[in-house]
Amino acid sequence: MARHNFNDLMAFVVVAREGSFTRAAAHLGVTQSAVSQVVSGLEARLEIRLLTRTTRSVSLTAAGERLLQAIGHRFDEIESELDALTELRDKPGGTVRITCGDHVLKTTLLPRLMPLLREYPDVRLEFDINYGFRDIVADRFDAGVRFGETLDRDMIAVPIGPDLRMAVVAAPSYFADNPIPRTPSDLVGHRCINIRFPTYGGVDAWEFERRGKKLKVHVDSQLVFNTTVHVADAALAGVGIAYLPEEEFAPHLAEGRLQRVLEDWCPAFSGYHLYYPSRRQPSPAFSLVLDALRVERRQRR
Numbered sequence: 385m386a387r388h389n390f391n392d393l394m395a396f397v398v399v400a401r402e403g404s405f406t407r408a409a410a411h412l413g414v415t416q417s418a419v420s421q422v423v424s425g426l427e428a429r430l431e432i433r434l435l436t437r438t439t440r441s442v443s444l445t446a447a448g449e450r451l452l453q454a455i456g457h458r459f460d461e462i463e464s465e466l467d468a469l470t471e472l473r474d475k476p477g478g479t480v481r482i483t484c485g486d487h488v489l490k491t492t493l494l495p496r497l498m499p500l501l502r503e504y505p506d507v508r509l510e511f512d513i514n515y516g517f518r519d520i521v522a523d524r525f526d527a528g529v530r531f532g533e534t535l536d537r538d539m540i541a542v543p544i545g546p547d548l549r550m551a552v553v554a555a556p557s558y559f560a561d562n563p564i565p566r567t568p569s570d571l572v573g574h575r576c577i578n579i580r581f582p583t584y585g586g587v588d589a590w591e592f593e594r595r596g597k598k599l600k601v602h603v604d605s606q607l608v609f610n611t612t613v614h615v616a617d618a619a620l621a622g623v624g625i626a627y628l629p630e631e632e633f634a635p636h637l638a639e640g641r642l643q644r645v646l647e648d649w650c651p652a653f654s655g656y657h658l659y660y661p662s663r664r665q666p667s668p669a670f671s672l673v674l675d676a677l678r679v680e681r682r683q684r685r
Contacts, residue, residue: 477506532654575624
């Protein structure tokens, strides 16, 4: 039986994941025409079309989707095993890719991982700031960071921080001109600052709980961001009411620049977790990252 050239399979996987021959060529370090020829050759040998091409996009056919699901993760496993070979060297090395949000990167990941980089100069870190629920297997990340209650069951999840609480806040100047909400339902009559998460495309309802009673409130958002970075700044400017984990407002609350309301409707919930696929063998570099971030349960209290 004729042996397949695995280079064409790798080229197909990269094109399928990137959704573009141009981006795939840049990733592989070759020309766009070379990638196109390789993938066309693969389709010719298999006698089936794997990709649908238009002037603006590239998408998978049913056969292409089946092939990607069958072989994509195997190339990831090969890369992981090759990275694992660095364990045979004096110092671990390789790249660890993590998708996460701005705040946890600034307050947790960077402070704990910078010493690791100084100790292991061959370890490289790549962070993807994203508020969508990225598919870390399909997008070839080593790990992601999310709140514990949002994780998929087939992932290994490791706590990297304490339990958190949400906080509803606004500037004192805002409450000087508007009534203080006494229940979550009162928020409907207020100007609010919200976030549009890319996974769903819409603006999420604000969720509350007290004494076992849960409420979801769809607030009126005069100002919407796609990250949390500027939410506190907008609240400080008196634009409206904001809703984020309390640690993102902590300095402003402590110094009275922001005022908290509805605190009894914001119970604690499982905080940030690093998660990664259960089927993937961690590389030595990733194991170092995991050890640097891991927080034992007794430390979280």
